[in-house]
Amino acid sequence: MKSIKEIRREKFSIAIAEKSDGNQSRAAQALGYSTPSLVNRYLSGGKDIGDRTARKIEETFGYPQFWMDSESRPAVPPAQSDGLAARVGFVLERLGIRKKELAAAVGAPESDVQEWAEGSRKPTLVQATVLQERYQVNAVWLLTGKGQPSPAVAYSDDWHPIPIAPQAFKKIAVVAMAQLGDNGHFCDLEYPVGHGDGYLHFLSADPDAYGLRCVGDSMEPRIRDGEFVVVEPNQAVASGDEVLVKSRDGRVMVKILGYTRDGYTHFLSINQNHKTVKIRAEEIEQLSFVSAIVKASSWRPD
Secondary structure: OOOHHHHHHHHHHHHHHHHOOOOHHHHHHHHOOOOOHHHHHHHHOOOOOOHHHHHHHHHHHOOOOOHHHOOOOOOOOOOHHHOHHHHHHHHHHHHOOOHHHHHHHHOOOHHHHHHHHHOOOOOOHHHHHHHHHHHOOOHHHHHHOOOOOOOOOOOOOOOOOOOOOHHHEEEEEEEEEEEOOOOOOEOOOOOOOOOOOOEEEEEOOOOOOEEEEEEOOOOOOOOOOOOEEEEEOOOOOOOOOEEEEEEOOOOEEEEEEEEEEOOEEEEEOOOOOOOOEEEEHHHEEEEEEEEEEEOHHHEEOO
16 A cells, blocks of 8 residues: 555646646746756655645645545546536535535535536536635636636746856866766766866856766756766755765765665665665765756866
């Protein structure tokens, strides 16, 4: 039997596929997150979806309350030609409530809702609007059969980027290569401080920041083979962060920091084809914060 954490993670993935065309950035925007990284952490298991977040996801994407907590998928909505009775029946089934409860929600006698369920009386526009606001039932769909049972998610266009001064950018030396897969390797290029195998023109407040060229696919689609990451060794790390981990046996990988249990620290991959990597705490030689992912086109030769 699946845990509530696993069910919520799967349901969040379904919601993104159904309501945001599988686009994590759009989902993050709809939920009010400044970047898609938190969405990514929820999907990868790096961060659990709590009760408040589960309710927010349901409300944002038009699912009934506690949908995130059940393994069942929503019932298939009726065709437009099936009529009002079928739509009302679908609403009652999806919400898991009785006619009496639906009537109380809109301030109508139960006999009215019974007539809705029989298709002999339509809800008023005010009643349909109340259902939309309270249960995320699309009022237009309920009254006419047009559209989808859940209201569409609106995406805001009020994006106002803050310009970054050119002097804030710096040359970040690319000093090594890290494996994204499970059997990491590290190639120290041994360049002087501030120099390396080319550089990245990027932002960082850490004077010791450096770049790594990444190879492998365990972090796709978050980090792709051939892209770079900026590592900030002076930044603290927390569970769910993308990190550079170097073990005493020579492995160096970019992973998601998971949790520590029974003396082992667990590191996760976004690509589910790659298993969790666990390393004894005393075998970890270096654990550093990955502050940014940089496209290959941003690399410059010395």
